[in-house]
Amino acid sequence: MDLLLDFLTRFVTQFQSPSLAFLIGGMVIAALGSKLEIPDAIYKFAVFMLLMRIGIDGGMAIREADLGDMLLPAAFAALVGCLIVLVGRVTLAMLPGVKTEDGIATAGLFGAVSASTLAAAMVMLEADGIAYEAWVPALYPFMDIPALVLAIVLADLYLKKRKAGADAKVRIWPIVKESLQGSALSALLLGLALGLLTRPDQVFEGFYDPLFRGLLSILMLIMGMEAYTRLNELRRVAHWYGVYAAVAPLAHGLIAFGLGYLAHLATGFSPGGVILLAVLAGSSSDISGPPTLRAGIPTANPSSYIGASTSIGTPVAIAIGIPLFIALGQIVFDI
Incomplete structure (x- = not known):
């Protein structure tokens, strides 16, 4: 009974978080027929600022880390992120009625990382006295x-293949190059490079960090309004997204836990680090993912990937995933 009550409390708390509240607010005012419009230039500026902030923060954390100890966990983080997308491509994206690009975008969002879920796990580990390496949060961009x-x-x-024909040959490298040159990923990678190679601490603390939450609220409001306009497309296949969003956080986290355990055996990666790696894999992006996917896959329906993540994926990851991975870590490592 207490476990069920704790789950419901955490679930309701997710709907009180600022990010989700602004997303829901955008959907509500759109449903009420509001004529509110936010200029596209403001949206693009907000996306740029958010992704630069995330990139700079990640780069600074990596700069301070011991790269030798970080190498194998970082490789496993990248592997898990890619594996999640590939599994989603051959499962969710192949289900009847699910638009392929919607399924791929949803898998991409679940392969990316939630900063809020990571922060919640760090607080819980510290409360339980479970130590982890200071650089573990910097694994964020390696998976994301x-x-x-x-x-x-x-x-x-x-x-491109659908447009050119099933038998047409499509060159992959130009697509990769075009993706990396896209506005969203360019901003994220630029921020990462600046944080890693320069000393942007003052401009980060005085400019990018203070504006972060306010700009995020504007972004989520815009995405909420856009999501509502495309809800009818989602209603036909909502059950598939519900099943995926409920199962994926736990399945992805368990895969990462297993790889983290291998890193523990090989390099002494801490039990707390293994748990956090599992939490990273079990989360779904609430910051970098939505704007990046909106810019990179404009034909995908935000209602599918944002709805699956915020309404089910994130509550499952926090309310069930974090306690599950901590308990598993305590059993496996006898801590």
């Missing part, structure tokens, strides 16, 4: 960027 790039490439490959 490959998953998003791969999702965009797979969707672009599918759309």
Whole structure:
């Protein structure tokens, strides 16, 4: 009974989070027929600022890390991010009634990472006295960027092949290059490089970080309004997204836990680090993913990938996934 109550409490709490509240607010005012419009230039500026902030933060964290210890966990993080997208491509994206690009975008969002879920797991580990390496949160971009790039490439490959004909040959490298040169990924990669190779601490703390949550709220409001306009497309196949969003966080996390355990045996990767790697894999992006996918796969329905993530995926990842992976870590590592 207490476990069920805890789950319901965490579930309701997710709907009180600022990001989700603004997303729902955008859907509500769109449903009420509001004429509110936010200029596209503001949307593009907000996306740029958010992705630069995430990239710079990740780059600074990597710069301070011991790269030797970080190498294998980082490789496993990238592998898991790509694997999640590939599995989604041959499962969700192949189900009857699911638009292929919608399925790929959803897998891309679940392959990417939620900063809020990661933060929640770090707080819980510290409360339980479970230590982890200081650089583990910097694994974020190693999983996030490959998953998003791969999702965009797979969707672009599918759309180009469908347009040119099933038997047509499509060159992959130009698609990869075009994806990396896209506005969203360019901003994310630029921020990562600046954080890693320069000393942007003052401009980060004085400009990018203070504006972060406000700009995120504007972005989620815009995406909520857009999502509502495309809800009818989702209603036909909502059950498939519900099943995927409920199962994926736990399945992805368990895969990452297994790889993290191998890193523990090979390099001494801490139990707390293994747990956080599982949490990263079990989360679905709430910041970098939506704007990146909207820019990279514009034909995909935001209602599908945002709805699956925010309404089911994130609550499952936080309410069930984090306690599950902590308990599993305590059993496996006897801590």
